[in-house]
Amino acid sequence: DAGVIQSPRHEVTEMGQEVTLRCKPISGHDYLFWYRQTMMRGLELLIYFNNNVPIDDSGMPEDRFSAKMPNASFSTLKIQPSEPRDSAVYFCASSEGDKDVETQYFGPGTRLLVL
Amino acid sequence: SQKIEQNSEALNIQEGKTATLTCNYTNYSPAYLQWYRQDPGRGPVFLLLIRENEKEKRKERLKVTFDTTLKQSLFHITASQPADSATYLCAPSTGRRALTFGSGTRLQVQP
Numbered sequence: 001d002a003g004v005i006q007s008p009r010h011e012v013t014e015m016g017q018e019v020t021l022r023c024k025p026i027s028g029h030d031y032l033f034w035y036r037q038t039m040m041r042g043l044e045l046l047i048y049f050n051n052n053v054p055i056d057d058s059g060m061p062e063d064r065f066s067a068k069m070p071n072a073s074f075s076t077l078k079i080q081p082s083e084p085r086d087s088a089v090y091f092c093a094s095s096e097g098d099k100d101v102e103t104q105y106f107g108p109g110t111r112l113l114v115l
Numbered sequence: 116s117q118k119i120e121q122n123s124e125a126l127n128i129q130e131g132k133t134a135t136l137t138c139n140y141t142n143y144s145p146a147y148l149q150w151y152r153q154d155p156g157r158g159p160v161f162l163l164l165i166r167e168n169e170k171e172k173r174k175e176r177l178k179v180t181f182d183t184t185l186k187q188s189l190f191h192i193t194a195s196q197p198a199d200s201a202t203y204l205c206a207p208s209t210g211r212r213a214l215t216f217g218s219g220t221r222l223q224v225q226p
Contacts (some may be wrong), residue, residue, distance in 0.1 A: 043216040045213050055212070101146075101166070108157060
């Protein structure tokens with residue numbers, strides 16, 4: 001398997017623009033996670049899905065952020081409108097879902113810069 | 116609130132020595148704890164998982180301990196190599212699917 005795939009790898013946009021980040025989890029994995037990493041706050045969980053259903057979105061910073069998982073092989077994280085403080089690296093991760101304790105497999109991340 | 120502490124200062128050691136990284140947590144009782152490695156520009160990669168009823172876990176040159184009384188995990192790399200240079204993240208978890216990560220400790224192994 002190719003692992004978790006994220007696109008784009010880098011995104012530079014201007015404040016106020018809409019940004020869409022994409023993720024393809026590992027085939028057969030039932031859980032998908034979106035994280036954000038900054039120097040100040042470290043790696044933070046934003047939202048996670050189980051079998052395409054959002055389970056916990058308490059980490060989503062505000063209404064400008066939304067995430068969807070229309071099918072088992074695709075998820076998006078959208079920021080609208082974007083702000084400079086959204087600049088960070090956004091990671092997608094997936095896990096199998098058939099064990100009581102599981103490891104997560106991370107994608108390479110999308111580095112977002114909002115000017 | 117739950118708090119996870121890892122030494123924010125970089126750890127610099129000589130090649131061949133043992134590196135020891137610390138992960139302390141407060142205000143909760145994790146059922147297991149995971150360690151991940153992160154290289155610059157890449158996502159974290161899983162290394163080891165230890166459960167609360169396990170005192171120690173080993174994998175090749177890696178060793179993890181889990182002391183639920185001290186609320187601490189130690190991560191050891193023996194015979195360290197420059198290729199071990201990276202940031203190491205701990206994630207104590209209560210069993211929910213979601214992970215909460217520490218801020219990580221950067222390890223630099225000098226040749």
